[in-house]
Amino acid sequence: MKLGAMNSPSADVLTELRSLSAMGFDYVELTVEKPYASPEILRRIRDKILDATHSLGVQLLGHIPWSFELGHPYQQTIFPYHQSIGVAQIHGKRIEEAIKTCHELGIEKVTVHPPILTAETRRSEGRRIIRQFEEAANIFVSTAKSLGCTVLIENLDEYAFTMSDFEELFAEIPELGFTLDIGHANIGKLENNSIEYLRRFRKKLHHVHLSDNLGGYGDLHLPIGAGTIDYAKIMKKIKATDYDETVTLEVFSRDKSYLQISRERLVQALGIRKKRSLRQHRWTHRSTRS
Numbered sequence: 001m002k003l004g005a006m007n008s009p010s011a012d013v014l015t016e017l018r019s020l021s022a023m024g025f026d027y028v029e030l031t032v033e034k035p036y037a038s039p040e041i042l043r044r045i046r047d048k049i050l051d052a053t054h055s056l057g058v059q060l061l062g063h064i065p066w067s068f069e070l071g072h073p074y075q076q077t078i079f080p081y082h083q084s085i086g087v088a089q090i091h092g093k094r095i096e097e098a099i100k101t102c103h104e105l106g107i108e109k110v111t112v113h114p115p116i117l118t119a120e121t122r123r124s125e126g127r128r129i130i131r132q133f134e135e136a137a138n139i140f141v142s143t144a145k146s147l148g149c150t151v152l153i154e155n156l157d158e159y160a161f162t163m164s165d166f167e168e169l170f171a172e173i174p175e176l177g178f179t180l181d182i183g184h185a186n187i188g189k190l191e192n193n194s195i196e197y198l199r200r201f202r203k204k205l206h207h208v209h210l211s212d213n214l215g216g217y218g219d220l221h222l223p224i225g226a227g228t229i230d231y232a233k234i235m236k237k238i239k240a241t242d243y244d245e246t247v248t249l250e251v252f253s254r255d256k257s258y259l260q261i262s263r264e265r266l267v268q269a270l271g272i273r274k275k276r277s278l279r280q281h282r283w284t285h286r287s288t289r290s
Helices: 013-022 039-044 046-056 087-104 119-146 163-172 194-204 231-240 257-270
Strands: 002-006 027-031 059-063 109-112 150-154 177-181 205-210 246-249
Touching: 002 059, 002 257, 013 027, 013 046, 039 046, 039 087, 046 059, 059 087, 087 109, 087 119, 109 119, 109 205, 119 150, 119 163, 150 205, 163 194, 177 194, 194 205, 194 231, 205 231, 231 257, 246 257
Parallel strands: 002 027, 002 246, 027 059, 059 109, 109 150, 150 177, 177 205, 205 246
Antiparallel strands: none
């Protein structure tokens, strides 16, 4: 497996690349969002990013902000003299823009989020919102495919977007892949349901997010081992299915030593005997410069 980490969008991108590479990560999952990693900024420093990834021997993945809500029900602007444009349409365009920016950086896997459905929203507008999301996703997945990118969708907690919702979505959009978020699979549950996601969607699985939390409804992004998730058991189950792709540690702390400790614990759990050599195991760098 290839191990990665996520940059902080509140920090300088190039500094983050150097810092995470120095910890031994194979790749950085780039959050394409403000304040310092928006599509506009990333395009402006594109050549510097490509130089850095090439010299450091790291690859990039893409991550679209959760706040881009494609299931948003509001359809009118606050200005009556403007043409009515829904929030979902605006966010859909921003996702397309982010995917195109990822392509310019040589990124081939991009993770997005499903709509967040509360119990009341599901009862009153659930079918319409899911259908609206499917229509929007068809568009940006098609755009990504034309650029050679794969779009993956990650699970939230089981109440916000259920496994049945995922089954319908994958049937509607066969090109859409799956990111298993082990931390999210622990929210609102007495027992982490990552294994059930794995059983039902293994053929779609192309990426994993890993962090810890205390269950309940807090997506805390704790260092692994600091919460209630039996990450070693889950990761061994994933490995047993011959999964050998990417795993991103989503450990968010100002003190990056917690991220380093989490990486060491994951390496131990996966039975990786020694630190991967960036020179010997460098991914092929696909430059997109003109």
